[in-house]
Amino acid sequence: MLTMPEVHLRNVDLNLLHALHALLEERHVTRAAKRCFLSQPAMSRALDRLRETFGDPLLVRTGRVYERTPRGERVLRELESIMRRLETMVHGEEFSPARSQERFRVAMTDHGSTILLPVLLQRIRKAAPDARLEVSAWRTQAYEDVAAGRIEVALSAEAVPPTLEYELIFNLDFVCLVGSAQPVRTRRFTLKQYLRLPHALVETLDGQQTMVDRPLAQLGVKRRVALRIPFFIPAIFAIARTDLILTVPRKLAKIAAMAGLRIVEPPREIKAFPYFMAWHPRLSEEPAHAWFREQLRMVARGIRTK
Secondary structure, three states: OOOHHHHHHOOOOOHHHHHHHHHHHHHHHHHHHHHOOOOOOHHHHHHHHHHHOOOOEEEEOOOEEEEEOOHHHHHHHHHHHHHHHHHHHHHOOOOOHHHOOEEEEEEEEEEHHHOOOOOOHHHHHHOOOOOOEEEOOOOHHHHHHHHOOOOOOEEEEOOOOOOOOOEEEEEOEEEEEEEEEOOOOOOEEEEHHHHHOOOEEEEOEOOEEHHHHHHHHHHHOOOOOEEEEOOOHHHHHHHOOOOOEEEHHHHOOOOHHHHOEEEEOOOOOOEEEEEEEEEOOOOOHHHHHHHHHHHHHHHHHHHHHH
């Protein structure tokens, strides 16, 4: 059952809102008609219908001009707000980072957050100090979280499902970090050397360091794993005084100097891998989130040029 206000609203011609706004602002039928691209008789009929709808004259003639009634004054104040909101709803709101209190939720891999977050956070704090950045760890359901609206952006090397928008933001290649107790000296490991040595494995998906272990599995081989750990940075410091080998994205190699680790090129069979930014199509034109993705692009662009 419809309530009385609902019944009344259904009988209102909302197409008359534009004419009402023009009439109350101009206080002149002819000028309001020109503003709305109507004839003067059509605007006069519109005014008659509006008076009937509101049960109020809205405009009353005083000498040669019209004056707004008290009800007309109140309606104009409401319309000024309503028309702005309708304009925003139809054409989209212009995003202002400086005034934004938006929440940006993003899932990242461990190495991705190490590479991207320092500069990304600096940019956001400077441009949008009242915005919030919520970073969660990458997991197998991250793309489902994007589709369900639980997060807005997912960053990963994993293939993106066709239901999501995505773009390649950079490619990452690997280096091997060698603990100080490992006597092997070489500039690049052969695959045979690499497989013979003991490894620390950083689990990124399903108990594997996928971008390393998948290509090895395709060759029918696997590493000797002495340590499994879910984090890159602790792993780097953990192997420092051991004989273990740790395979990491090259962008993390700068941390190796802090831990006193040697850097060796990996076997040629271990290739560079793509790193994707993925989001739902419903956010493609959303101004705040388009701005956030652009910040990520700019940070990634800076990484590519270093």
